[in-house]
Amino acid sequence: MIYNLLYTYLFIAGSVFGSFYNVVGLRVPQKKSIITPGSHCVTCDRSLRWTELVPVWSWLLQGGKCKGCGTRIAILYPLIELTTAILFALSPLVVGWSKELPVALALVSLLMIVLVSDITYMIISDKVLLFFLPLFVLLRVLSPLEPWYNMIAGAALGFILLLLIAMISKGGMGGGDIKLMGVLGIVLGWKGVLMAFFLASLSGALIGMALMAAGIVKRREPIPFGPFLVLGALCSYFLYDELMSFYFSIMTFS
Ligand SMILES: [Zn+2]
Numbered sequence: 119m120i121y122n123l124l125y126t127y128l129f130i131a132g133s134v135f136g137s138f139y140n141v142v143g144l145r146v147p148q149k150k151s152i153i154t155p156g157s158h159c160v161t162c163d164r165s166l167r168w169t170e171l172v173p174v175w176s177w178l179l180q181g182g183k184c185k186g187c188g189t190r191i192a193i194l195y196p197l198i199e200l201t202t203a204i205l206f207a208l209s210p211l212v213v214g215w216s217k218e219l220p221v222a223l224a225l226v227s228l229l230m231i232v233l234v235s236d237i238t239y240m241i242i243s244d245k246v247l248l249f250f251l252p253l254f255v256l257l258r259v260l261s262p263l264e265p266w267y268n269m270i271a272g273a274a275l276g277f278i279l280l281l282l283i284a285m286i287s288k289g290g291m292g293g294g295d296i297k298l299m300g301v302l303g304i305v306l307g308w309k310g311v312l313m314a315f316f317l318a319s320l321s322g323a324l325i326g327m328a329l330m331a332a333g334i335v336k337r338r339e340p341i342p343f344g345p346f347l348v349l350g351a352l353c354s355y356f357l358y359d360e361l362m363s364f365y366f367s368i369m370t371f372s
Pocket residue numbers: 159160161162163164184185186187188189
């Protein structure tokens with residue numbers, strides 16, 4: 119009973135935090151304050167009332183448009199709110215009500231901010247990474263990987279792996295992606311980093327081809343790799359064991 123309440127609380131908190139991560143992801147790369155001014159429509163500059171700030175719900179009620187000027191509000195924002203809410207509520211189901219829970223919530227937080235700014239500007243902000251780097255180290259000291267130096271190995275592998283690929287592919291990978299993978303390595307450890315990178319490459323190739331086939335992006339047009347790293351990191355962190363046993367079950371049957 120008390121746990122049902124806690125899951126509900128995490129869901130609601132997640133949607134509110136998700137709403138804040140939209141603001142962080144949109145403003146930090148533009149070097150704007152994340153506190154002032156309050157939320158406003160970027161087209162008509164009207165300040166939003168609290169009824170327009172309820173996560174997901176306001177967007178649905180307003181049909182995805184600004185109440186003042188009717189400008190469409192990207193579906194990305196309610197999706198970030200909803201995804202953060204779901205992942206916050208799912209986290210204790212995977213890692214338990216343990217010392218690992220803050221790690222999971224912090225990881226989801228970084229990944230949601232990265233998603234917003236990489237999709238919007240193709241930028242993964244150093245400021246955001248520099249905020250999460252010491253936080254992850256601290257949380258990993260409190261909730262260590264096995265063995266403890268795995269967080270250092272993960273960070274080094276993530277950074278070096280993407281650096282090498284950036285050098286080989288000459289521009290296929292941004293500096294933000296390289297630094298992001300280094301920071302994620304602290305949370306994921308070296309095996310987790312490898313899986314995240316593998317899943318990111320696989321999903322990036324598949325979705326990239328699908329977008330090209332559908333004519334949404336042109337050949338050679340850059341698509342940000344960050345969102346795929348986000349997807350890869352989430353799957354690697356939350357589903358590592360499931361994905362490994364799935365992989366081995368395919369290997370033994372073929
Ligand atoms: Zn407006």
